Amino acid sequence: MIPPARSSVRRIAALLTGTLLLVPAASGCGAGAGSGSGGGEVTSITALDYYTDETEHAQWGELLTECGRTVGVKVEQTSVPGASLIPKVLQQASSRTLPDLLMLDNPDLQQIARTGALTPLDEYGIDSGGFAEGILAAGSYQGSVYGLAPNVSTVALVYNKDMLDEAGVAVPRTWDELKAAAAALTRPGRYGMAVDANPTFEGTWQFLPFLWSNGGDERQLDTPEAAGALRLWVDLVNSGSMSKSVLNWTQADVHDQFVAGKTAMMINGPWRIPALNREGNPHWGVAPVPVPELGRTPVTPLGGEVWTVPRSPSKARQEKAARVLACLNSPANMLTAARQHFTVPSRTAEAARYAEEIPSMAAFAQSVEAARARTGELGVDWPKAATAIYTAVQSALTGERTPEEALRNAQRLATAD
Incomplete structure (x- = not known):
């Protein structure tokens, strides 16, 4: 998560604790006895993810x-904690002890597929x-689909209905x-607007809707379109x-x-909805992120x-794992996971x-x-460009720096050897 958001929070927490959580029921990530590793019937497979939150782990379990x-x-x-997942996967790939079924944050898929x-x-x-095309792209490498997401997320504009009504806005x-x-x-x-602009990939994630919606592109950061998006925040x-x-x-x-009540509007994701739904929280609504001009x-x-x-x-273990993956991505299970986690089903029909x-999820689904x-x-x-952004x-x-100067420097950082 990121979410990017959820994923980055996990990774930060993991870096702070430096701990590795192994669920007691798990028996490891290699093919074990009685699992069909010797060519017999496959009766069990292993799965690895970063769902260490107790509730989330249980739901996916x-x-x-x-x-x-x-x-x-x-x-x-x-x-395992999010920050530990990729190092663990790379080590397992080297030692040929990868799990049968592996979950990855979508920006990490290409790195692992390339190996x-x-x-x-x-x-x-x-x-x-x-x-949706973007969802398939997130799970693809060099034209082939290597991963499928049962559900996804993005960001939108969350606003305090009472504050907007009171101000006639x-x-x-x-x-x-x-x-x-x-x-x-x-x-x-009270401020009118809030975003996350901190110096992490989470800050980049929040800026991307403004960059992309204005025609900016991470391949060339020093453009008028990118500068216009950054000027808005400035x-x-x-x-x-x-x-x-x-x-x-x-x-x-x-x-x-x-x-x-210290800001009337914010850019955030649907993972915040459970907290917003709690008693005593503001009367809120969700709308798509504003665009440079109507029609975009x-x-x-x-x-x-x-x-x-x-x-x-x-091959037998791979086949079993693939069938479990297909089951996770069934329309019914997509809807189940989306309802549990306030995410969006990845198939367009189920999202609608x-x-x-x-x-409250309509703007996110749209x-x-x-x-x-x-x-x-x-x-x-991508990580190099994200850091530059x-x-x-x-x-x-x-x-x-001015937005133009900042983005010229970003382009140099993104393209430096």
């Missing part, structure tokens, strides 16, 4: 168990029809309307409509500011995790049905249709 039962195997689930550790899903006849649809609304909603003790801060503290806020901090479609980043089938000596069922994979343009080089945002919002 239930789906894995049920899908395993459908396929005729026991799924032994191991969960040859994953198998293309078309080898197993898995149905990838009905998925309509929900902004364009950048000009956003600046006007933010100014009208700002008063002592103007919001310089006008006093947005706190300069956004330079340090995480998405969780932005949420806390919104709940405390907001282009937001795609968050979510893909499930993959690693390469192993046992879900949006009707849960209106935005997912045009959402882009972060690795879609640069592949494995958040560096540019920081230097422009502090006033150290």
Whole structure:
């Protein structure tokens, strides 16, 4: 998560604790005795993910168990903190002890697929029809689909209905309307708008809807389109409509500011909805991220995790794992996971049905249709560009550089050897 958001929070927490959580029920990630590794019947397979939150781990465990039962195997689930997952996977790939079923944050898929550790899903006849183009791109490497996400997420504009009504402000649809609304909603003790602009991939994730919706592109950062997007954020801060503290806020901090009534609008994701639904929280609504001008479609980043089938000596184990993966991505299980986690089903038809069922998710479901994979343009080089982007945002919002200067420097950073 990222979400990008959820994923980055996990990774930060893992870095702080430095611990590895192994679920007691798990028996490891290699083919074990009685599992069919010797060419006999496959009765169990292993799965690795980063769902260490107790509730989330249990919910995914239930789906894995049920899908395993459908396929005729026991799924032994191991969960590690997000920051530990990729180092562990790379070590396992080297020692040929990868799990049978592997979950990856979608921006990490290309890095692992490039090593040859994953198998293309078309080898197993898995149905990838009905998925939005961006979702398939997030699970693809060099034209082949290696991973499928049962559900995904993105960001939208969350607003306090009471504050907007009191100020006589309509929900902004364009950048000009956003600046006007933010100014009208700002008063002592409250800002009109909040974003996460901190120096991490989470800060880049929040800036991408503005960059992409204005025609900017991570392949060439020093363009007028990119500068226009960064200028919008600079103007919001310089006008006093947005706190300069956004330079340090995480998405969780932005949420806390919104709940405390210290900002009237924020950019955030659907993973915040459970907390917003709790008693005593503000009367809120969700709308698509504002665009430069009417008629444009907001282009937001795609968050979510893909499930993959690693390469192993046992074709039988790969086949069983692929059947479990297909089960996780069934329309019914997509809806189940989406309801549990406030995410969006990855198949377009199920997303539309879900949006009707849960209106607060409609803007997210709508935005997912045009959402882009972060690795879609640069592949494995995306992290370098992401670092350059958040560096540019920081230097422009502090006033150290103009947006144009900040992005010229970002382009140099992104293309440096």
